[in-house]
Amino acid sequence: MEVITLKRISEVLGLSISTVSRALKNHPDISANTKRRVNELANTLDYEPNINAISLRSKKNRVLGLIVPSVSGFFYDSFISAIEEECRQHSYMLMILQSSNDEETEANSLRICRQNRISGLFACLSTKTTSMTAFDRFKEADIPLVFFDKVPEAENYNKVCIDDEAAAKLAAELLLKKNKKSILAIFGSQTISITRTRYKAFQKIISLQNDVKTSNEYCDTSDAAKKITKQYFTKKQKPDAVFCMSDEILIGVIKSLNDLKINIPEQTAVLALSDGFLPKIYSPEITYIETSGYKLGKLAFTKMLNCLNGLNDNTEMFTRSTLVKGGSL
Amino acid sequence: MEVITLKRISEVLGLSISTVSRALKNHPDISANTKRRVNELANTLDYEPNINAISLRSKKNRVLGLIVPSVSGFFYDSFISAIEEECRQHSYMLMILQSSNDEETEANSLRICRQNRISGLFACLSTKTTSMTAFDRFKEADIPLVFFDKVPEAENYNKVCIDDEAAAKLAAELLLKKNKKSILAIFGSQTISITRTRYKAFQKIISLQNDVKTSNEYCDTSDAAKKITKQYFTKKQKPDAVFCMSDEILIGVIKSLNDLKINIPEQTAVLALSDGFLPKIYSPEITYIETSGYKLGKLAFTKMLNCLNGLNDNTEMFTRSTLVKGGSL
DNA sequence: TCTATCAATGCAAACGTTTGCGCAACTGTT
DNA sequence: AACAGTTGCGCAAACGTTTGCATTGATAGA
Numbered sequence: 001m002e003v004i005t006l007k008r009i010s011e012v013l014g015l016s017i018s019t020v021s022r023a024l025k026n027h028p029d030i031s032a033n034t035k036r037r038v039n040e041l042a043n044t045l046d047y048e049p050n051i052n053a054i055s056l057r058s059k060k061n062r063v064l065g066l067i068v069p070s071v072s073g074f075f076y077d078s079f080i081s082a083i084e085e086e087c088r089q090h091s092y093m094l095m096i097l098q099s100s101n102d103e104e105t106e107a108n109s110l111r112i113c114r115q116n117r118i119s120g121l122f123a124c125l126s127t128k129t130t131s132m133t134a135f136d137r138f139k140e141a142d143i144p145l146v147f148f149d150k151v152p153e154a155e156n157y158n159k160v161c162i163d164d165e166a167a168a169k170l171a172a173e174l175l176l177k178k179n180k181k182s183i184l185a186i187f188g189s190q191t192i193s194i195t196r197t198r199y200k201a202f203q204k205i206i207s208l209q210n211d212v213k214t215s216n217e218y219c220d221t222s223d224a225a226k227k228i229t230k231q232y233f234t235k236k237q238k239p240d241a242v243f244c245m246s247d248e249i250l251i252g253v254i255k256s257l258n259d260l261k262i263n264i265p266e267q268t269a270v271l272a273l274s275d276g277f278l279p280k281i282y283s284p285e286i287t288y289i290e291t292s293g294y295k296l297g298k299l300a301f302t303k304m305l306n307c308l309n310g311l312n313d314n315t316e317m318f319t320r321s322t323l324v325k326g327g328s329l
Numbered sequence: 330m331e332v333i334t335l336k337r338i339s340e341v342l343g344l345s346i347s348t349v350s351r352a353l354k355n356h357p358d359i360s361a362n363t364k365r366r367v368n369e370l371a372n373t374l375d376y377e378p379n380i381n382a383i384s385l386r387s388k389k390n391r392v393l394g395l396i397v398p399s400v401s402g403f404f405y406d407s408f409i410s411a412i413e414e415e416c417r418q419h420s421y422m423l424m425i426l427q428s429s430n431d432e433e434t435e436a437n438s439l440r441i442c443r444q445n446r447i448s449g450l451f452a453c454l455s456t457k458t459t460s461m462t463a464f465d466r467f468k469e470a471d472i473p474l475v476f477f478d479k480v481p482e483a484e485n486y487n488k489v490c491i492d493d494e495a496a497a498k499l500a501a502e503l504l505l506k507k508n509k510k511s512i513l514a515i516f517g518s519q520t521i522s523i524t525r526t527r528y529k530a531f532q533k534i535i536s537l538q539n540d541v542k543t544s545n546e547y548c549d550t551s552d553a554a555k556k557i558t559k560q561y562f563t564k565k566q567k568p569d570a571v572f573c574m575s576d577e578i579l580i581g582v583i584k585s586l587n588d589l590k591i592n593i594p595e596q597t598a599v600l601a602l603s604d605g606f607l608p609k610i611y612s613p614e615i616t617y618i619e620t621s622g623y624k625l626g627k628l629a630f631t632k633m634l635n636c637l638n639g640l641n642d643n644t645e646m647f648t649r650s651t652l653v654k655g656g657s658l
Numbered sequence: 659t660c661t662a663t664c665a666a667t668g669c670a671a672a673c674g675t676t677t678g679c680g681c682a683a684c685t686g687t688t
Numbered sequence: 689a690a691c692a693g694t695t696g697c698g699c700a701a702a703c704g705t706t707t708g709c710a711t712t713g714a715t716a717g718a
Contacts, residue, residue, distance in 0.1 A: 053674035382704035
């Protein structure tokens with residue numbers, strides 16, 4: 001099937017390419033009659049401008065890159081979903097790349113982004129990223145760079161994050177309000193900053209109440225969380241609440257409580273920080289503080305849009321987390 | 330930061346653009362010495378060819394489109410994950426678009442694909458798609474089109490699918506082998522073809538054994554599955570096994586069984602068709618027939634590659650499902 | 659020394675757009 | 689009738705590559 005170009009239209013109508021181009025862009029120089037003729041033909045021939053040509057000519061392409069550890073998962077998929085919606089809305093094309101939490105793959109992805117002359121980049125650092133120089137090249141080239149979720153520590157970057165502090169604080173306050181006195185709090189890997197932030201904020205609130213005892217544990221996997229839970233709930237003095245810092249931990253906790261036939265919320269309460277999918281598949285549904293990837297995606301995009309409009313402020317922004325009530329607390 | 334082009338390199342080295350281009354492509358016409366000089370400079374300046382220019386010139390771009398109802402979900406995210414891996418491997422760029430199961434959005438996505446002059450398209454039909462004409466335009470333009478998961482009924486398309494028949498058959502055989510006599514089988518919406526296929530294959534096997542009684546139910550949502558399960562398990566004569574056609578159904582079933590404190594597998598067995606994530610979060614882990622999005626993605630890509638190499642055969646291909654043992658059967 | 663061959667390089671066109679500028683044909687003013 | 693201003697359009701260059709062909713200088717054969 002023949003591809004329709006401006007040239008083809010211009011030949012059919014006996015006009016010059018430039019006139020056709022301007023007619024389609026509703027340029028004032030072109031007469032109403034010509035505009036009508038051009039638009040009609042363009043419609044019937046189903047003309048679609050060649051984006052490659054436009055990008056080449058304008059040195060701008062409407063492509064945004066997105067580097068993420070993995071497309072699948074509780075959180076990133078909803079983040080991506082939000083970004084895709086916005087890209088479509090603003091006619092940007094989205095190029096998604098997985099880093100697999102591997103520094104080399106990440107570097108490779110950055111190279112692909114540069115090759116494709118993307119206009120902006122959303123990035124979530126891999127857990128193994130040590131150097132920022134590859135990212136800094138985008139900054140130097142004035143290509144907007146918005147980090148999300150796992151963000152660099154340094155200040156001079158655009159970042160959007162879950163407000164981990166507020167979320168953990170909210171969780172702790174809720175547990176106190178519900179009069180819980182012996183709380184098992186399970187956190188993720190101690191090496192990642194999210195864990196540290198959540199832990200500190202959580203503890204700060206809890207420690208205000210000196211008749212409340214918490215047992216703090218760290219773990220890397222769902223299985224580890226399961227073991228920890230089992231350990232605590234086979235003791236005589238069982239916790240009256242479990243706090244799960246993440247979905248992964250929640251999975252292990254619930255498995256263990258089910259195994260031990262501990263009733264939720266009668267025998268123990270459960271409260272989690274979560275994207276929202278997992279809490280709803282349990283019965284009773286788990287009460288959680290929402291740390292929504294979708295919301296974060298929307299926020300990231302507005303920040304990107306600002307950057308693309310020259311309002312690059314290198315600041316950090318947060319999404320507000322809200323309580324979603326289930327039946328576990 | 331200045332962008333490096335062939336022109337820039339040619340100026341520095343006092344060569345012509347064409348010589349530089351050929352040198353980088355290791356063209357036999359160019360002397361070894363020149364090649365060395367060019368490559369060295371290109372490396373130090375970090376030259377990256379401009380993909381837009383290449384695409385424009387060659388009328389070929391290495392972009393593949395992917396239209397999917399939603400990025401997030403049990404199945405599609407792993408499908409996408411597989412496709413992304415392969416794209417990276419073969420240096421294709423992946424453009425992902427969500428249809429939201431809406432025909433208009435789907436049509437819009439197809440338009441975006443055409444604008445971007447993609448080289449190939451992976452598509453999962455929206456549940457509301459009625460006409461194939463928008464898709465047929467890709468065929469007419471000789472742009473490879475590979476359907477996955479929800480595929481058109483007509484024969485003359487490339488399709489990759491879960492082998493629903495084999496999977497349902499496998500499930501039925503397994504239940505018989507385990508000597509289950511009273512099976513609650515819950516299927517998805519009756520309007521979609523997957524349901525019909527799975528139902529037929531399942532029944533065909535079960536009906537071979539005339540002392541086995543099955544109760545077949547259909548439902549649209551996880552909640553509906555929950556209600557159905559409750560209904561059956563509050564009767565005196567409880568089923569000794571539940572078959573779940575999908576992850577969504579599984580969620581409802583487990584919720585209900587948990588509520589009723591029915592032990593798995595002692596009081597009833599559970600068997601599901603699933604992508605594999607959900608079964609593993611329960612305790613005991615659910616035994617399932619794997620209907621892997623990841624595998625399907627890999628299969629879809631090989632088919633796409635064949636098409637891109639001119640071996641477009643318009644056939645349907647299937648992934649083999651395998652049994653993954655958990656503790657629920 | 660002249661010509662044929664060959665190796666190495668350069669020229670220029672093409673891909674499809676956009677856009678500054680120039681030009682012709684009107685229009686209206688003096 | 690001469691002029692300026694306006695309207696509507698076309699020319700050509702540019703974006704960065706690739707590639708057929710022309711060109712150059714050198715080498716070898718006679």
